[in-house]
Amino acid sequence: MAHTHIKEIHYTICPVGNASYLAANRGKLTESLKKLEVTPVLLQSLPQPFWKAHFDYQDPLLFREGGNIPPIWAKSNGADVVLIGLALLKQKQYILVRADSPIDSVEQLRGYRIGIPVHPAALIDFHKATAEHGFALALAARGVSLKEANFVPIHADGDFVSVPRWARSQSEPEEVQALNNGEVDAIYVKSSKAQKLLDTGKYRVLFDIAENPSQLSPINNEYPNALTVSRYLAEEFPEVVIAYVKELLLAAEWAKTNREEALTLLAEQTFGTVGQAVSSHYRDFYRTLAPNLSEESLQALEGQKRFLFDQGYLKKDFDLAKWADDRFLKAAQAEIDSEQKEREA
Structure with a gap:
């Protein structure tokens, strides 16, 4: 079916491991949508004023996969965005101290300074919220309340929109600088960035939040990853959404049997080496990329939403079950299953 109303869609992908990056960078999104006479365009390849849609969703042609805090925040603010998938990519999340720190346990943090990055210029400060939630989980796991914590704000420049991702990846985060300078005693880090720091030998893991899933859910901005789409596309062009989701499911399936290639792409996406990507995630993480509901x-997403609401990041609460729409996952999977049966016949 040729489209007379849209010729392109816009997509944006956070620098975290997900199926969207695999599908886009292997050319599969372009191939699939070309059949519908639609061209996928990376949001960040458009003029800069378009980029903030990565956070506020003010783009009727948008697909986004990545951190869950911006879409939750945007939904709370009334953005017309639909949740169509989630992925639980288990990564290591650390509370780090300096290698020479006298701190040996989370309980000891009661008497020390906990560094929290703060970005006043950001539309939604997901870094701050992620660090706060990370420490809340770690402290709760050891019977320490947030009221006992000495959170020290570390003011950082940037709005996450105007500075390219590659430029941010090359600079040392302000919270790491503060830890190095002795201004704070502990920080929260995750993913490949955490392994990069550990590789220097200057830091020590005080606690791994994701190590005991039976004790607490390792919720953060990337757990779960959120796949979302503008309501305009969902309602007016469902076949485009189905085609998009289908390629993500196929990319996730491809990763299971193409480990080395998948890890190379995921390392590239997270600005680390393959070794750092592997070390900062749990075993076979590349096999859990498929979006689901x-x-x-x-x-896990409800836990994130509840934390954000309780901490004042959201203007209003909303029903998560009503937000999630599984039509596209079901339709995409049905097409994949049907094609598989045809090949086997």
Whole structure:
């Protein structure tokens, strides 16, 4: 079916491991949407005023996969965005101290300074929220309340929009500088960035939040990853959304049997080496990229939403079950299953 109303869609992908990056960088999104006479355009290849849609969703042609805090915040603010998938990519999340620190346990943090990055210029300060939630989880796991924590704000420049991702990846985060300078005693880090720091030998892991999933859910901005789409596309061009989701499911399946190639792409996406990508995630993480709307995924997202609301990041609460729309996952999977049966016949 040729489209007379849209010739392109816009997509944006956070620098975290996900199926969108695999599908886009292997050319599969372009191939699939070309059949519908639609061209996928990377949001950040458009003029800069378009870029903030990565956070506020003010783009009727947008697909986004990545951190969950911006879409939750945007939904709370009334953005017309639809949740169509989640992915639980288990990564290591650390509370780090300096190698020469006298701190040996999370309980000891009661008497020390906890560094929290703060970005006043950001539309939604997901870094601050992520660090706060990370420490809240770690402290709770050891019976320490947030009221006992001495959070020290570390003011940082940038709005996450105007500075390219590659430029941010090359600079040392302000919270790391503060830890190095002795201004704070502990910080929260995750993913490849955490392994890069550990590789220097200057830091020590005080606590790994994701190590005991039976004790606490390792919720952060990337757990779960959120796949979202503008309501305009969802309602007016569902076949485009189905085609898009289908390629993500196929990319996730491809990763399971193409480990080295998948890890190379995921390392590239997270600005690390393959070794750092592997070390900063749990075993076989590359096999769990498929978006879903499982009960476990939705519960994790509900935990994130509840934290953001309780901490004042959201203007109003909303029903997560009503936000999630599984039509596209089901339709995409049905097409994949049907094609598989045809090949086997």
